């Protein structure tokens with residue numbers, strides 16, 4: 441362990457960070473060791489990571505000193521924020537500042553910042569094709585991350601900016617899977633018209649991030665976009681039909697309809713999908729499948745992911 445480069449992983453018990461911790465541990469001769477950061481070392485997920493061989497360290501991203509201690513002695517860090525835990529974009533911005541400061545303080549040589557586009561670069565607040573949310577955002581959970589990119593660069597932290605994609609796991613955990621209509625038919629609802637949605641198995645994000653750490657200094661200062669596939673709603677419905685053995689119809693609603701669904705964050709997600717629909721070439725163009733495959737040779741397609749996970753998708 442002493443001769444290995446330690447990667448401190450924020451969100452280690454979660455989707456992105458967990459994938460990274462496991463990817464590092466699956467490659468014992470790779471020269472890296474994971475330090476899993478959690479707020480609770482006694483949780484089942486934290487204990488599981490320790491059992492797999494990860495160093496587990498307790499810190500909260502909102503605690504500057506704890507974060508500095510957690511980053512100390514590491515070679516690199518994976519930095520991610522947790523929008524859906526609080527739905528406050530300003531909190532994400534503040535946490536990015538604390539993580540960048542801790543990285544600078546620890547003299548880290550390579551940081552990955554898990555980011556997304558600041559959509560206001562393409563859809564300024566004055567553009568009323570989609571509503572402005574929380575007074576100063578179009579897609580709050582995207583904009584706050586993109587707005588924070590400069591924080592890492594301004595502090596001189598050697599950073600790779602990782603543009604992630606829609607997790608296919610949202611079909612399991614986020615209520616976005618096909619739903620049975622009144623006649624018992626399954627419908628998969630997305631406000632994407634006939635445009636392609638870059639998607640990825642959440643586990644593959646960490647594997648791609650590991651590929652970025654292995655590439656090392658070459659990728660510092662770069663923005664790297666990752667996706668497993670770019671698929672239309674109709675293509676996803678066809679894959680779901682095959683995997684579930686039941687017909688799934690693509691229900692292409694408008695972003696206005698999606699925003700009106702009323703669940704917490706429906707307006708944010710409605711704007712997000714509208715951005716992905718209206719700027720398909722920009723959004724897909726920023727997420728190269730070849731680059732993702734080169735970083736992560738195990739990269740899954742939607743069909744591969746479904747073969748392992750379709751039975752976990754709730755249909756009611």
Ligand SMILES: NC(=O)c1ccc[n+]([C@@H]2O[C@H](COP(=O)([O-])OP(=O)(O)OC[C@H]3O[C@@H](n4cnc5c(N)ncnc54)[C@H](OP(=O)(O)O)[C@@H]3O)[C@@H](O)[C@H]2O)c1
Nearest residue numbers: 451453454455456478479500501521522523604605606607
């Ligand atoms: N869903 C999608 O399709 C998608 C796509 C792209 C990007 N994203 C972004 O992904 C981000 C979330 O990443 P994720 O999905 O990997 O998260 P996740 O699976 O929800 O896990 C987050 C983990 O972070 C830890 N955590 C939460 N608050 C913390 C805090 N204050 N300090 C330290 N650790 C904390 C928790 O671990 P402990 O309880 O062990 O501390 C939790 O297990 C969001 O910002 C979202 O916008 C999501």
